[in-house]
Amino acid sequence: MSTTKDPRGLGVIRVVECGQGVSAAFGAKMIGDLGAEVIKVEPPDGDLMRRRGPFPNDKPDPEKSAIFAYLNANKRGVTADLANPEGRELLERLLEKADILIHNVPPYERARQGLDSAALCAKHPGLIVASISMFGDRGPRANWRGYELNASNAGGWAYLSPGASPYPELPPLKPFGSQCDFQGGAHAALTALAAMRVKLKTGRGQAIDVSEQEAIAAMLEMNFMHWTYAGRETSRLGSRALGPWFLADCQDGKIFVLAVEEHQWKSLVKLMGDPEWAKEEIFKDRMSRAQNMDALKALMSEWIAGFKVTDLYKAAQENRVPFAPVNTMRQMYENEHLKERKYFVTLDQPGLGKLTVPGAPSQYGKIKWALRRPAPRLGQHNEEVLCGEFGLPRDRLAKLKQSGAV
Amino acid sequence: MADLPLSDVRVLDFTWAWAGPFCTQTLAHLGAEVIRIESTLRPCVTRMLPPFADNQNGPNRAGYFNQYNQGKRSILLDLSKPEAVKLAFQLARHCDVVADNFAAGVMDKLGFSYEKLREIKPDIIQISMSGYGQYGPFKRYVGYGPPASALSGQFWLTGYPGGDPAEIGVSYPDPNAGVMGAYAIIAALLHRDLTGEGQFIDQSQWEAVLVHMAEGLLEWDVNHREPARKGNHDFYMAPHETYKSKGNDDQWVSIAVGTDDEWRALCKAIGQPALADDPKFKTQELRKKNEAELDPIITAWTRERDKWEAANMLQQAGVAAFPSMSNRDLAEDKHLMERGYLVQLEHPEVGRRMHAGVPWKMSGTPTEIRRAAPLRGADTDDVFKTLLGFSQQKIDELRKAEVII
Numbered sequence: 001m002s003t004t005k006d007p008r009g010l011g012v013i014r015v016v017e018c019g020q021g022v023s024a025a026f027g028a029k030m031i032g033d034l035g036a037e038v039i040k041v042e043p044p045d046g047d048l049m050r051r052r053g054p055f056p057n058d059k060p061d062p063e064k065s066a067i068f069a070y071l072n073a074n075k076r077g078v079t080a081d082l083a084n085p086e087g088r089e090l091l092e093r094l095l096e097k098a099d100i101l102i103h104n105v106p107p108y109e110r111a112r113q114g115l116d117s118a119a120l121c122a123k124h125p126g127l128i129v130a131s132i133s134m135f136g137d138r139g140p141r142a143n144w145r146g147y148e149l150n151a152s153n154a155g156g157w158a159y160l161s162p163g164a165s166p167y168p169e170l171p172p173l174k175p176f177g178s179q180c181d182f183q184g185g186a187h188a189a190l191t192a193l194a195a196m197r198v199k200l201k202t203g204r205g206q207a208i209d210v211s212e213q214e215a216i217a218a219m220l221e222m223n224f225m226h227w228t229y230a231g232r233e234t235s236r237l238g239s240r241a242l243g244p245w246f247l248a249d250c251q252d253g254k255i256f257v258l259a260v261e262e263h264q265w266k267s268l269v270k271l272m273g274d275p276e277w278a279k280e281e282i283f284k285d286r287m288s289r290a291q292n293m294d295a296l297k298a299l300m301s302e303w304i305a306g307f308k309v310t311d312l313y314k315a316a317q318e319n320r321v322p323f324a325p326v327n328t329m330r331q332m333y334e335n336e337h338l339k340e341r342k343y344f345v346t347l348d349q350p351g352l353g354k355l356t357v358p359g360a361p362s363q364y365g366k367i368k369w370a371l372r373r374p375a376p377r378l379g380q381h382n383e384e385v386l387c388g389e390f391g392l393p394r395d396r397l398a399k400l401k402q403s404g405a406v
Numbered sequence: 407m408a409d410l411p412l413s414d415v416r417v418l419d420f421t422w423a424w425a426g427p428f429c430t431q432t433l434a435h436l437g438a439e440v441i442r443i444e445s446t447l448r449p450c451v452t453r454m455l456p457p458f459a460d461n462q463n464g465p466n467r468a469g470y471f472n473q474y475n476q477g478k479r480s481i482l483l484d485l486s487k488p489e490a491v492k493l494a495f496q497l498a499r500h501c502d503v504v505a506d507n508f509a510a511g512v513m514d515k516l517g518f519s520y521e522k523l524r525e526i527k528p529d530i531i532q533i534s535m536s537g538y539g540q541y542g543p544f545k546r547y548v549g550y551g552p553p554a555s556a557l558s559g560q561f562w563l564t565g566y567p568g569g570d571p572a573e574i575g576v577s578y579p580d581p582n583a584g585v586m587g588a589y590a591i592i593a594a595l596l597h598r599d600l601t602g603e604g605q606f607i608d609q610s611q612w613e614a615v616l617v618h619m620a621e622g623l624l625e626w627d628v629n630h631r632e633p634a635r636k637g638n639h640d641f642y643m644a645p646h647e648t649y650k651s652k653g654n655d656d657q658w659v660s661i662a663v664g665t666d667d668e669w670r671a672l673c674k675a676i677g678q679p680a681l682a683d684d685p686k687f688k689t690q691e692l693r694k695k696n697e698a699e700l701d702p703i704i705t706a707w708t709r710e711r712d713k714w715e716a717a718n719m720l721q722q723a724g725v726a727a728f729p730s731m732s733n734r735d736l737a738e739d740k741h742l743m744e745r746g747y748l749v750q751l752e753h754p755e756v757g758r759r760m761h762a763g764v765p766w767k768m769s770g771t772p773t774e775i776r777r778a779a780p781l782r783g784a785d786t787d788d789v790f791k792t793l794l795g796f797s798q799q800k801i802d803e804l805r806k807a808e809v810i811i
Contacts, residue, residue: 067620135741161573178618186585191766193593206768209768218765323553328562341613361589362586363539367594
């Protein structure tokens with residue numbers, strides 16, 4: 001290993017991010033949260049997420065989007081219109097000193113915005129270009145359009161959701177939020193850091209092509225192989241393979257009932273006070289308990305309804321039965337376990353005040369995960385970065401602002 | 407350069423079930439040598455669940471295992487025997503990363519605490535991926551993927567409009583823990599490259615998935631309100647739904663419109679150009695407001711068409727549309743095929759079976775699946791010979807004593 005040692009650790013890495021929305025922003029955030037320097041390049045009218053809330057009192061304000069703040073803390077922000085040659089020239093300046101470019105500009109837009117991967121790599125041999133798209137950079141549908149909803153369907157996830165649905169007339173259901181976009185970002189971050197190891201050894205960068213469709217299609221449990229191993233098409237309709245496995249009502253909320261291992265079922269039966277019905281043939285093993293889940297649920301409901309969620313959760317877990325509360329947002333903020341682990345952290349965001357946001361996805365012994373600065377205001381660091389660090393004359397910046405390039 | 411990003415990395419892999427193996431498979435994709443320790447004490451659940459190749463049971467015939475252990479090696483030990491634990495510990499000295507996804511405290515009990523590992527290999531990187539993390543009042547609780555979806559609010563916020571909380575179809579927190587765990591390991595390797603330091607990583611499956619729930623959490627933080635369940639609808643965009651396709655089969659096409667240009671294109675493509683200027687639908691705000699009137703108009707069009715026909719027509723017009731893909735649709739997809747995503751490597755027991763491959767491409771260090779998932783214990787002898795210099799005789803003795811299986 002010929003890597004040059006550097007006590008700053010991941011702080012030596014310089015990342016440039018462009019595009020809009022969740023995926024690229026999250027990927028760059030993952031690296032920035034570990035100490036890397038991130039410069040976010042926004043279009044002059046601002047990132048799409050500035051127009052999506054939550055906003056306090058639902059009042060849209062490009063400087064008050066809580067999700068924008070969450071996704072873009074730890075970054076400095078500049079603006080550049082990449083459809084404009086002068087805007088592209090600014091991006092080129094930033095890339096000269098960058099190790100990693102993460103973006104999610106779709107393949108059909110790249111040539112126009114100076115983001116063709118091969119051209120960028122030829123010009124900057126040390127640059128790692130991680131591009132995130134719905135269907136990948138190449139292939140017959142590379143130029144198709146897609147949003148999160150399309151990604152969850154293209155990857156095969158929505159077709160399986162909600163699990164064991166009794167409603168064939170209702171469509172495949174998208175999981176909440178931007179899960180596919182978050183996965184696109186996470187895959188870009190992990191491959192970019194892997195490529196960074198190569199760069200430290202050889203000095204060479206490369207192009208990385210992340211497809212959200214493929215990332216999601218790799219996450220379908222055993223469903224893909226149901227077809228390729230056993231010729232079975234699977235969908236959200238039908239019954240569970242193992243049971244008990246369902247959502248049920250306690251006095252004060254919903255609980256997820258799960259006991260699919262034999263020892264878990266035995267503990268659960270004991271916890272229920274050894275009811276006679278539990279000895280019935282139709283509940284003899286986890287497969288039969290799944291096939292007869294409606295009957296099982298009906299029999300268990302009264303017992304479950306006698307509890308508060310927390311009490312049943314704790315009683316089950318103390319007997320190694322993996323029940324879980326169907327937590328609300330509020331309940332997570334108030335959760336004693338997450339509190340003791342100091343999971344949520346404060347993000348002091350000008351315009352929004354102190355936000356309480358999710359913290360580190362993994363707790364490191366040595367790497368320092370931290371929020372070091374709030375998300376940038378639109379164009380906040382144009383002068384500091386472009387003039388101060390990349391040698392753009394101040395009068396030129398003023399002209400670029402007038403022309404709309406910045 | 408033939409070297410892959412993790413070609414110099416060897417992983418001692420204690421993981422099982424789904425989250426952990428997903429993590430180490432990601433490392434194998436990137437070139438790491440992953441030695442999966444399989445224990446007769448606790449056979450991996452994914453070797454025992456269907457689907458089995460041609461519906462014939464057998465630990466080497468399980469699709470679940472064979473999908474998420476591609477590119478790895480397998481050794482088989484009886485970890486209930488102290489000698490077997492000792493052997494595994496000797497292997498750790500030759501590894502860069504030790505990974506597990508047991509409940510908190512299990513690795514310590516087995517004798518693989520970070521403190522002990524660090525004594526034999528000061529720059530070792532260890533990750534424990536448990537349901538709840540290594541400390542905190544619920545650290546001993548049993549965690550699985552689906553309960554982590556309940557814990558993290560994914561069930562609470564997913565559901566049809568006006569309906570109950572819904573399960574999300576797959577045990578998403580598992581592969582997510584795998585991805586986030588692989589990221590953490592790669593970051594730690596890079597940290598080691600730069601500083602010489604190893605470290606311990608404590609990952610809670612719940613916390614790893616919560617970072618993707620910020621849109622919901624922040625609604626509470628900012629407005630003290632629980633977001634409503636919206637089905638396939640978006641908070642801003644409309645139309646934004648998965649619509650029924652032609653016929654009675656379970657065939658659907660997802661359509662999302664995010665700009666006025668896309669709206670205009672959609673109206674033209676479905677043969678109703680005048681709709682674009684309808685005062686009820688002219689702007690995104692109006693479309694969202696009158697979404698209930700909009701969806702039936704689009705359904706009337708999609709119901710007359712095959713899902714691919716609809717998607718093709720809309721995409722040609724510049725509108726985001728995609729069929730809802732089944733497992734079979736994915737396996738037969740020409741785009742995924744042409745990208746080389748779907749792989750079919752020879753497996754000694756089940757032959758060539760199609761699997762999902764590497765979900766990215768790298769131009770400088772081309773990553774690919776290098777071998778099919780291992781037979782149980784396929785590499786036991788080779789690993790002990792090459793890493794610990796054992797003779798065949800010694801291995802035979804250990805096998806006779808049922809330390810090595």
